[in-house]
Amino acid sequence: AQSVTQLGSHVSVSEGALVLLRCNYSSSVPPYLFWYVQYPNQGLQLLLKYTSAATLVKGINGFEAEFKKSETSFHLTKPSAHMSDAAEYFCAVSGSARQLTFGSGTQLTVLP
């Protein structure tokens, strides 16, 4: 069985500051891991994914994440936050039928 824990349901950063959203996973098999972003009243958009290739994964909009097996983590970072980054971010792990198990989400607020 898979599970995902996202630490911090709400994160606030100033515009231009580092964004760090935390995700820890549990998986009985080598995981495929994903970060999705959800803007208000919209669907889920893939930011990036880890599928057992490079451990540092780059995604869209300047986001990246590093897979650390020893820490069972897949934290999402962005060097400099932009106002348009304000959204909800979900970490997810893929199961045997490739269904996704999502974390509870982190609401990112960017302060001017």
Add this chain to the structure above:
Amino acid sequence: EPEVTQTPSHQVTQMGQEVILRCVPISNHLYFYWYRQILGQKVEFLVSFYNNEISEKSEIFDDQFSVERPDGSNFTLKIRSTKLEDSAMYFCASIGTGDTQYFGPGTRLTVL
């Protein structure tokens, strides 16, 4: 760019009524999924569908739910007798030969 589409965008129904939510996955995709997101909560997996049959389902997907691919393009979720707690956003997703799930914009179901 191909995308997953869902209709209707918003469905209002009375408790006990049947509803059918419709999805058109990306053509040539092989795996299909339904998820739901109760307001303010995380996205939850309902069911996966491959080769014209259910490949995996969650505890949420009880006898009140069914899925069908009635033709080569549509993928439907039927709720036989809706309850108040079925009010949620329902997302359809599909995967082709890769690992990425592409999500539709969702159908907001309101049960009165």
